[in-house]
Amino acid sequence: MTKVNAGFLELQRNYLFVEIAHKVAAFKEANPGKKVISLGIGDVTRPLVPAVVSALHRAVDEMGEAAHFRGYGPEQGYEFLREAIAQHDYKARGVDLRTDEIFVSDGAKSDIGNFQELFAADSVVAVTNPVYPVYVDSNVMAGRAGGFAAGRWKRLVYLPCLKSNNFVPDLPKTRPDMIYLCYPNNPTGTVLSREALQGWVDYARREGCVLLYDSAYEAFIQEPDIPHSIYELNGAQEVAVEFRSFSKTAGFTSLRCAYVVVPHALQLSDGKGGKVALNSLWNRRQCTKYNGCAYIVQQAAAAVYSQEGRAQVEAVIRGYLQNAELLCTAVQDMNLEVFGGTNAPYIWAGVPKGMDSWGFFEHLLQSAALVCTPGAGFGASGEGYVRLTAFGTEEDTAEAIRRLRALR
Amino acid sequence: MTKVNAGFLELQRNYLFVEIAHKVAAFKEANPGKKVISLGIGDVTRPLVPAVVSALHRAVDEMGEAAHFRGYGPEQGYEFLREAIAQHDYKARGVDLRTDEIFVSDGAKSDIGNFQELFAADSVVAVTNPVYPVYVDSNVMAGRAGGFAAGRWKRLVYLPCLKSNNFVPDLPKTRPDMIYLCYPNNPTGTVLSREALQGWVDYARREGCVLLYDSAYEAFIQEPDIPHSIYELNGAQEVAVEFRSFSKTAGFTSLRCAYVVVPHALQLSDGKGGKVALNSLWNRRQCTKYNGCAYIVQQAAAAVYSQEGRAQVEAVIRGYLQNAELLCTAVQDMNLEVFGGTNAPYIWAGVPKGMDSWGFFEHLLQSAALVCTPGAGFGASGEGYVRLTAFGTEEDTAEAIRRLRALR
Numbered sequence: 001m002t003k004v005n006a007g008f009l010e011l012q013r014n015y016l017f018v019e020i021a022h023k024v025a026a027f028k029e030a031n032p033g034k035k036v037i038s039l040g041i042g043d044v045t046r047p048l049v050p051a052v053v054s055a056l057h058r059a060v061d062e063m064g065e066a067a068h069f070r071g072y073g074p075e076q077g078y079e080f081l082r083e084a085i086a087q088h089d090y091k092a093r094g095v096d097l098r099t100d101e102i103f104v105s106d107g108a109k110s111d112i113g114n115f116q117e118l119f120a121a122d123s124v125v126a127v128t129n130p131v132y133p134v135y136v137d138s139n140v141m142a143g144r145a146g147g148f149a150a151g152r153w154k155r156l157v158y159l160p161c162l163k164s165n166n167f168v169p170d171l172p173k174t175r176p177d178m179i180y181l182c183y184p185n186n187p188t189g190t191v192l193s194r195e196a197l198q199g200w201v202d203y204a205r206r207e208g209c210v211l212l213y214d215s216a217y218e219a220f221i222q223e224p225d226i227p228h229s230i231y232e233l234n235g236a237q238e239v240a241v242e243f244r245s246f247s248k249t250a251g252f253t254s255l256r257c258a259y260v261v262v263p264h265a266l267q268l269s270d271g272k273g274g275k276v277a278l279n280s281l282w283n284r285r286q287c288t289k290y291n292g293c294a295y296i297v298q299q300a301a302a303a304v305y306s307q308e309g310r311a312q313v314e315a316v317i318r319g320y321l322q323n324a325e326l327l328c329t330a331v332q333d334m335n336l337e338v339f340g341g342t343n344a345p346y347i348w349a350g351v352p353k354g355m356d357s358w359g360f361f362e363h364l365l366q367s368a369a370l371v372c373t374p375g376a377g378f379g380a381s382g383e384g385y386v387r388l389t390a391f392g393t394e395e396d397t398a399e400a401i402r403r404l405r406a407l408r
Numbered sequence: 409m410t411k412v413n414a415g416f417l418e419l420q421r422n423y424l425f426v427e428i429a430h431k432v433a434a435f436k437e438a439n440p441g442k443k444v445i446s447l448g449i450g451d452v453t454r455p456l457v458p459a460v461v462s463a464l465h466r467a468v469d470e471m472g473e474a475a476h477f478r479g480y481g482p483e484q485g486y487e488f489l490r491e492a493i494a495q496h497d498y499k500a501r502g503v504d505l506r507t508d509e510i511f512v513s514d515g516a517k518s519d520i521g522n523f524q525e526l527f528a529a530d531s532v533v534a535v536t537n538p539v540y541p542v543y544v545d546s547n548v549m550a551g552r553a554g555g556f557a558a559g560r561w562k563r564l565v566y567l568p569c570l571k572s573n574n575f576v577p578d579l580p581k582t583r584p585d586m587i588y589l590c591y592p593n594n595p596t597g598t599v600l601s602r603e604a605l606q607g608w609v610d611y612a613r614r615e616g617c618v619l620l621y622d623s624a625y626e627a628f629i630q631e632p633d634i635p636h637s638i639y640e641l642n643g644a645q646e647v648a649v650e651f652r653s654f655s656k657t658a659g660f661t662s663l664r665c666a667y668v669v670v671p672h673a674l675q676l677s678d679g680k681g682g683k684v685a686l687n688s689l690w691n692r693r694q695c696t697k698y699n700g701c702a703y704i705v706q707q708a709a710a711a712v713y714s715q716e717g718r719a720q721v722e723a724v725i726r727g728y729l730q731n732a733e734l735l736c737t738a739v740q741d742m743n744l745e746v747f748g749g750t751n752a753p754y755i756w757a758g759v760p761k762g763m764d765s766w767g768f769f770e771h772l773l774q775s776a777a778l779v780c781t782p783g784a785g786f787g788a789s790g791e792g793y794v795r796l797t798a799f800g801t802e803e804d805t806a807e808a809i810r811r812l813r814a815l816r
Binding site for chain 1: 409410411412413414416417419451452453454455456458460461464465468469471472473474476477478479480481514515517518521522525526527528529530531541542545546549551585586616617618659661662663664676677678679684686689692693696697698699700701702703704705801
């Protein structure tokens with residue numbers, strides 16, 4: 001009988017969001033009159049901006065006319081979008097990229113989940129702790145994680161992000177092949193300074209590692225000395241792949257558009273003494289297993305770079321960041337520690353003494369009908385914290401803050 | 409230094425469409441006044457139908473309003489679309505499926521390319537010859553094909569489709585674990601009768617194999633006794649996964665929507681004496697590495713099942729099939745053998761005596777400014793044939809036929 005991929009059988013069930021949903025449902029049943037407000041989910045709530053809506057309507061009309069209809073587009077994305085990305089996201093920050101180093105897709109989760117296919121099956125993977133689970137699970141499926149025991153995957157290299165290191169992971173003690181970094185970070189909302197990120201680039205060059213740099217929350221960076229792209233750092237094009245998304249930048253979580261940068265300078269071992277460019281491998285992967293992002297969605301993404309579109313999406317992000325600021329203040333006023341929230345839509349809040357992260361989750365739910373995400377759900381180093389998100393509406397956030405203040 | 413996946417380095421360069429583009433470009437340069445007509449590309453040309461265009465506009469407006477905006481959708485697809493699929497594509501043909509056996513995606517190429525991830529790395533793969541290259545290349549990347557020598561992948565089981573077996577592959581002599589079948593077939597345009605397909609289902613049940621059944625061209629089936637779904641056959645839910653797409657059904661090649669059916673009854677070996685349902689593995693794969701198909705695109709797909717939408721897409725398909733019929737007649741009138749074209753948009757035309765498929769390609773290009781696809785490009789058993797597609801406009805197809813008649 002045909003056998004399944006054993007890697008899938010090693011996956012741990014992800015109880016986190018199932019468990020949260022279960023507890024919230026029970027609370028609602030017991031408290032039918034109470035409005036539950038979620039600060040737990042990392043999803044946008046504000047509608048698509050007018051420039052994007054107009055671009056979609058225009059593109060839909062084109063697709064309904066014989067003279068303008070388009071069939072299959074390039075697997076790598078249309079040149080008009082790749083040029084807008086190269087110009088606005090890179091050239092404007094002093095980074096020169098060729099458009100064929102940019103691959104447009106339907107989402108960063110797809111890109112990040114699929115990218116590990118390009119590496120040898122015995123590659124050693126490093127992840128931060130706490131961590132976005134896709135980095136781990138996609139490698140478990142590929143057989144790179146070893147068995148799971150005592151809360152750890154045996155072959156993974158863990159990089160703890162704690163208050164003691166200011167949530168900046170220390171360089172690994174044993175050399176990994178692939179290193180996943182996410183900044184601005186999900187779940188902690190913290191960022192890496194130019195110096196800290198240069199340290200990772202230098203390490204990767206010295207040790208011959210690849211950095212898989214997830215920058216899905218780049219649009220939230222406000223402070224001037226935080227790099228917006230890893231390619232602002234010296235030598236990064238030789239060692240780093242950068243993942244970006246329109247999901248949080250422009251509210252595209254339901255439209256699905258993202259891109260990944262794979263510089264031509266990034267070359268790895270072919271295992272026989274030669275080198276091979278990762279760009280050509282990703283191109284072949286996408287041409288074989290992907291058929292491009294919808295034309296109408298790529299037109300919507302291009303509209304984000306128009307003068308009108310930029311102003312509109314920046315206003316939306318300012319709104320979310322204002323939510324974050326108000327939430328940070330409210331949590332601080334509860335005499336709890338707060339990290340993140342300045343350059344990111346996520347707030348990493350310390351829990352009160354004597355509680356663990358699930359305990360504080362229960363407390364917020366039962367006492368204030370507020371939903372957060374227990375930090376322990378993102379890995380052992382997340383214990384002692386909860387994640388709050390700033391993606392709610394202005395009204396819901398204001399009400400959440402009133403409830404937090406009433407808890408003091 | 410980090411090593412790449414050796415499977416990628418074994419891939420053969422796919423020269424076919426590059427070579428065709430090169431030859432066509434050279435012809436155009438030498439013949440600047442001539443209009444080249446392509447019968448080579450498997451892509452639609454008619455615009456989206458009005459019901460789909462209206463649904464897209466409505467959904468775009470929803471996404472621009474705070475009250476109706478949606479963020480992330482279910483990774484498996486919205487229930488409204490999965491229900492429409494279950495009802496119209498299955499229930500209406502006597503097949504009972506639960507909606508959680510249907511997974512909506514951005515394309516059949518993604519689904520087919522990704523699905524092999526669920527199987528053990530040492531699984532033996534069978535493919536027809538000629539073949540759609542994604543079945544082969546996605547397994548080469550995964551290390552299942554063995555080395556390439558003398559025009560064959562050493563570990564693949566080839567199933568020749570020839571005139572001598574009426575393009576119906578014989579059952580394999582050695583048992584494979586995974587068997588890719590595509591009907592209506594790309595590139596030959598041929599179909600399997602109910603009896604022939606039941607033979608494959610029975611074989612798979614007897615031998616414990618999985619059938620990966622690609623039915624992207626189902627909408628073109630006209631003859632009454634050709635099964636539209638593999639699940640019309642007895643026992644198929646225990647052994648078959650079915651891939652379907654809106655690309656050719658409703659001109660969605662640029663909108664990107666497809667689905668795959670993974671019945672709960674389909675269970676494989678866990679390698680330790682137990683069984684595991686493929687449905688749960690695909691669900692986990694999609695939840696980990698995919699974030700769902702765009703809401704607006706799923707609304708467009710649902711509109712294909714409306715009364716208006718069905719009538720409109722059926723008219724488009726009738727138009728393509730009329731092209732196919734006219735092309736078949738024109739090729740027959742050249743005293744060439746013709747297969748396909750009745751239940752499929754593809755015509756598999758024998759080449760004139762004394763020519764090979766590339767030779768006939770050159771002849772059509774130089775003498776009539778027509779582009780076809782040499783059959784040898786789809787595998788060794790494609791030699792002696794060319795593929796013609798019926799996806800051109802009515803005007804271009806009529807002009808192509810005039811030119812074919814002038815060649816006689």
